[in-house]
Amino acid sequence: MFGLTFDKLLVIGVIAVFVLGPERLPHYASQLARLVRNLRQMADGAKDRLRDEMGPEFDDVDWKKLDPRQYDPRRIIREALIDDDPKPVSVVRPAGESAYVKRQRLAAEGEAAPFDNEAT
Template sequence: MFGLTFEKLLLIGILAVFLLGPERLPYYASQLARLVKNLKKMADGAKDRMREEMGPDFDDVDWKKLDPRQYDPRRIIREALVEEVTTPSAPPVAESAYMKRKRRLEEEGRRAPFDAEAT
């Protein structure tokens, strides 16, 4: 949770007790609880709305593939620039979405879309 350990949370709590004092601490604690509840409600509402709009496809989506931490620009550039060399002894490498789309377009006999005005 944002790199906060138990010790750091305890230190924040102790500082809050000294800075706010015993009179104002219950009020701010209830405000924090209300904020956390509202954030949870908003996240659940967004999830429910997404599930409602996507329909049954929502459960089929592999959310781990869409995780931006999986993005590796070096691999994408390497796949885009290097020709595929197939050797029978090499283990299969997971294809990126770019390579899958490129292969699909080549099989259909089409080229990738190009926008001359974008350059």
Template sequence: MFNGLSFEKLLLVGVIAVFLLGPDKLPSYAAKLGRLVRTLRDYANGAKVRMKEEMGPEFDDVDWKKLDPRQYDPRRIIREALLEDAPVAAAPVIKPVSKPQPAYLSRQKDGASPQPTAAVATPFDSEST
């Protein structure tokens, strides 16, 4: 969270705070900041203790790193889900029956005989379904 926060930056913030707040108000604000940090830490510890009490002994068995959402890769999850299933037999490909075209559709403008059309099956990809 505070990866770019170095000692020099904290010192600079402290010097600016001394100039803005003045030496007479700075100790009271530092005390308030300390109380705020202690209060937040107590809230976090209280939530942790309450969760342990409510979940019981299963709380210690939970692998929290495994539940980290930053580790999920959708491609890996899909790949593993597809590999778990047994291979599914591909559906049979049904070839369309070619019907003779009516004369008004097969006539060309120049009066030449129409080109024969071959019945071509629609491409089928068994992995996409």
């Protein structure tokens, strides 16, 4: 839990003894225990309320599937970009020549490119 090992907890305990002192340490330890107990009761209460509101569907939900720690953004993007049945791409070409090709042809023939007075 939170990457705390026994060694780290021991160091935190020793620091707490020096900072708080041996007189106040039991009081703060009991407050910490009370806080943890209250947090557990709140989590259990929220779970019970959710179970009451969802009804029988609560047991059907796969909670491990909804765990946000399992999501890999790279995998999600990869799956979104890869399409199982690729559709053929058809290129639609306009009838006639493009404006660029027309300008190139007119320039080769020595004529001026068409100009629209109302466009500007």
